[in-house]
Amino acid sequence: MIFGRKGRERFLEAVAGFEAAVRERDASRSQQLMQEIQRRYGDAGDWEFPQAGPRLAALLAEVPPGPRAQVAVLVGACVERGADARDCAPYIFHGLAEALGGADEFCRRWEATGGGEMPAPDSVDEAAFERVGQEAAVGWGTLPQWEMASVAMLNHPAVRTGVAPDRRTRLLEALRPVQEASGHDFTCLHHALLVLDDEPLIALHRPTGTGYALRMTGIGDNFQLHTLLADTLVGGGHVPGHAPSAQEAAVCRDAPGQVPTTGSFNLVTPAGEWVWNEGTPSDIPVVDGVRLLVLDPPPYQRGWPAGRFFPGMTGELVLERVLDPAETGRWLAHCAPAN
Structure with missing residues (x-):
């Protein structure tokens, strides 16, 4: 030096x-x-x-x-x-x-x-x-x-x-x-x-009736969250759908650049309102002290450039555990029927 x-x-x-x-x-x-x-x-x-x-x-x-x-x-x-x-x-x-x-x-x-x-x-x-x-x-x-x-x-x-x-x-x-x-x-x-850090998230995949406890940090918008959810849940073999490529997931965590991706879910609140990709994870409602998100099938094919809203901010989404059926059912009881 x-x-x-x-x-x-x-x-x-x-x-x-x-x-x-x-x-x-x-x-x-x-x-x-x-x-x-x-x-x-x-x-x-x-x-x-x-x-x-x-x-x-x-x-x-x-x-x-x-x-x-x-x-x-x-x-x-x-x-x-x-x-x-x-x-x-x-x-x-x-x-x-x-x-x-x-x-x-x-x-x-x-x-x-x-x-x-x-x-x-x-x-x-x-x-x-x-x-x-x-x-x-x-x-x-x-x-x-x-x-x-x-x-x-x-x-x-x-x-x-x-x-x-x-x-x-x-x-x-x-x-x-x-x-x-x-x-x-x-x-x-x-x-x-x-931006939320070390924030618990419960995601309920309505088509399969399964639930997941996750933790998110440094995610700038819901486009980024959506891609990381698909990588974690679809790519991890937990639910069916389109699994993002390794590059699509990497640019949403800490790799530079953007690459095209395709949506796997429709993000929905427990009340049935859409959680827009253009918004932020803070839009997800808190239920019993935890942010609760429902994953429905996408109503139509949607694509966007996968990446980070803030290129200088590292994003992460970690799956902590798969909920058992009884716990998943208790969370689903908070949710309105699918439209």
């Missing part, structure tokens, strides 16, 4: 210079050094990112609101290159909460000042600043950057399980009015905040 360091840690030098400029409130020099950090990022050594990420994250509160989101994205990039997400995440989530508050205020003021088509976050101009105020406009305009940085943190199970459930709930509660008022889904942020 010593011979690969090109003599000097120039990326960390730029980070140190940026820290000093921010703390001296030298805006011009801060901007210049931020550009220098970005230029040197591509050639930085792997040993530099674990130091740079937490240092930049700790500096966020001292950076002015507009450029702050740009620094947050850089922190996320450092995490993707090896910085400890647990050290960086608290600062990122604090900034995300502030941006969501500003974005909510943007939506409110936009409506109060005449409404009309709301500008996309990357199209906020001077007129929008004058109309709704700087803080609100910055919150709305930088929200995609905070989304990007936050997803980089939430890719890591240690962050997802380390964030108190009430904090994730508060972030979701802050996001929803922005989604509703603006018409922008911010789907990546929304899905990432909903």
